[in-house]
Amino acid sequence: MMKKIKLTRANKSITLKALAPYYYQQRALGYGTQEIGKLILKIDSLPTDKKATFSTEEIFLMRSTINQLRNVQLAKGQYNDDVDDMLLKLI
Numbered sequence: 001m002m003k004k005i006k007l008t009r010a011n012k013s014i015t016l017k018a019l020a021p022y023y024y025q026q027r028a029l030g031y032g033t034q035e036i037g038k039l040i041l042k043i044d045s046l047p048t049d050k051k052a053t054f055s056t057e058e059i060f061l062m063r064s065t066i067n068q069l070r071n072v073q074l075a076k077g078q079y080n081d082d083v084d085d086m087l088l089k090l091i
Contacts, residue, residue, distance in 0.1 A: 005052060014082055015062055
């Protein structure tokens with residue numbers, strides 16, 4: 001299943017900020033990072049304020065890593081509404 005999501009500049013930034021640590025963690029553990037790397041490149045190359053199509057797997061990966069970023073920000077007292085806005089777009 002595919003879903004179209006509009007990525008603002010803030011949403012692109014948040015998503016890339018969430019995916020990068022996961023990419024490096026998986027790489028350090030010796031797991032395959034090709035799919036994550038492709039998703040990072042896809043998001044980075046997309047123009048802002050345009051709708052882009054993502055697969056169910058890509059949505060799941062974005063949702064889980066953004067939720068992890070949200071929890072880290074909450075724990076550090078650095079909560080940002082933009083993270084929740086991006087999570088809502090992925091639901």
